[in-house]
Amino acid sequence: MNLRNRLQxxxxxxxxxxxxxxxxxxxxxxxxxxxxxxxxxxxxxxPECSLEWRESNILLFLLCVVVIKNRKFPDVFQFTKILFSLSKVANFLLFFYSDIRLAILYSVLCLLVVLIFPEPAYKGPEDITYFKEEPFFEELENNPRTTWLIECYAAWSPSCQRFASIFAGLSLNYSHSHFKFGKLDVGTNEKLAQRLGISTSGTSLELPTVILFQNGKPVIRRPVKNNKGKVIKFQFTEANMIRDFDLNVIYEESKTKAQRKQEKKEKAEDNKENAEEKKEK
Structure with missing residues (x-):
């Protein structure tokens, strides 16, 4: 992760x-x-102003669960999500064992924080094209040589909100004339979601869904479904995205394509100049 992403x-x-x-x-x-x-x-x-044995065990158990849950090294926002969720459960249990009234007050406080301070949406730099349904498929048909990495998202989805900064960072690092990044809002377009085979229900594990299009056709998709139609959960970290979508390889290939195109253009211009010189002679 570069310095700019770390500051963000x-x-x-x-x-x-x-x-x-x-x-x-x-x-x-x-x-x-x-x-x-x-x-x-x-x-x-x-004992006064110190933890009881049971309280210490609950906190120790919390620490063990956090370590196990994060053994695959998710990004910082996924880590904080897991940490916040488990810590709140542990705090509720600790207050409950001490005084049920404190547990109720803590639950109300957690609810107020969720309502008053929702997770902020990403508002940083990006190199992303936002599409509507028809313009997107027209772009695929008209420019099949351009590779597109498309995020299908819903504005209300917390998972999509957390992934926004990662996708934006990837767009800044990998976007090229022959490799572009785009977004499709499937949360407000049920027809588009069905066309792409994405469930947009409140409990859906398919938000976000990222699809790589090459030659106008989808070639890689995350998350995927198994033979029984069950969604296989995918950790949308920067490292996982780079690995599963071969972003380094695609980026180098796009640079090669652009270089060849430029060489052909220069060669055509040289041939044109030579032809004009022959006519003048």
């Missing part, structure tokens, strides 16, 4: 959404161990 990641991590969720993740630990908060919130708990 850091900027997004400093938004109210991530800061508020980070506070929720450590809320029980802070209230339980920091004076004078611990004596106010947990006045009759022993």
């Amino acid at each position: 990641y850091l900027k997004r991590l400093c938004t109210a959404h991530f800061v508020s969720n980070a506070i929720l993740c450590v809320l029980f630990l802070v209230l339980r161990t920091v004076r004078p908060l611990c004596t106010i919130v947990f006045p009759r708990t022993e």
